[in-house]
Amino acid sequence: MKNTLIVVVGPTGIGKSAVSIKLAQHFSTEIISADSRQIYKELAIGTAVPPTEDLHAVKHHLIQNHSIEEYYNASMFEMEVLDILNTLHPATNPAIMTGGSMLYIDAVCKGIDDLPNVDAEIRNQLLTDFEENGLEPLRIQLKQLDPDYYQQADLKNPKRILHALEICIMTGKPYSSFRTETTKERPFRIIKIGLNTEREHLYKRINQRVLQMVEQGLFEEAMKVYPMRQLNSLNTVGYKEIFAHFDGLITREQAIEQIQNNSRKYARKQLTWFKKDSDIHWFEPTQTEEIIRFIESVLEKE
């Protein structure tokens, strides 16, 4: 019998955690979080880390296991998850991965190309260049170093240009030569479950959850990390808006409203990404029984 990874995806606030815990209990297994911000131990309230009861009821991996000060990326996530699966998968029950970080999920399910980790010095140098001279000189440089990627790149997006250049400069080879555009084979079967509901209902849930976070002490949590606000890990919905409030740029109420707005936008962006993935089987978050039946029907096939 083949090992299986059940992947639960969906927009923020849809109720992935609740469904995953029921699935984990039903299949007697553990949960791997696929969330690029829940990995940070300093961020709990604003990233909706499950309550301690739930963390005790089912073992969770990759929650609050890094510091906001550490460098982290999708490839590191891929490796961490594969390591965990190696320890879980000798058992025959399926493992569960749940979260909303689209690129991280794809890194695990489809793989991510082999690239050297970005050298901090080169990144800072390029960032400084960009801030001082704008994007145009960097575009020209990219055109010279990697004409192939230049053809297909999003030339208005600084992050794309900068990263391609980083790789070109670090390796002396064009960035495009590392892009294989192939899906990696995994030694386990993947079943993707998507959760979604009516837009209006989803938005209501998101808005309410933000108010709940505020009640639980989101502003206090944000205050603790405020001195480190320039970190990439803190360029995050739920924190950046509160920093703007601490800076005196907006009121507390405006900050809360903007967190709600940006969370809704994030949910939409997630749905745009997940909609494209034809491997996902979609359910309402209330359909736990149906989801279990569906998974069991797939498991029985082999």
Place this chain on the structure above:
RNA sequence: GGUGCCAUAGCUCAGUUGGUAGAGCAAUGGACUGAAAAUCCAUGUGUCCUUGGUUCGAUCCCGAGUGGCACCA
């Protein structure tokens, strides 16, 4: 009760020297391979409050009405 100001997109407002209108936010669609809760791209028809008048033509000018705000009683 009197006087003044305002009424335009879901919201805040701009504008049309009279030829039926546009910004920001919201909303919506899309892209995405080591910063991804990031970053980037695209999408603007709405009785221009109601009603009468002037006009070839009114959202714009004039009158009345309604509502809101401010000041004076």
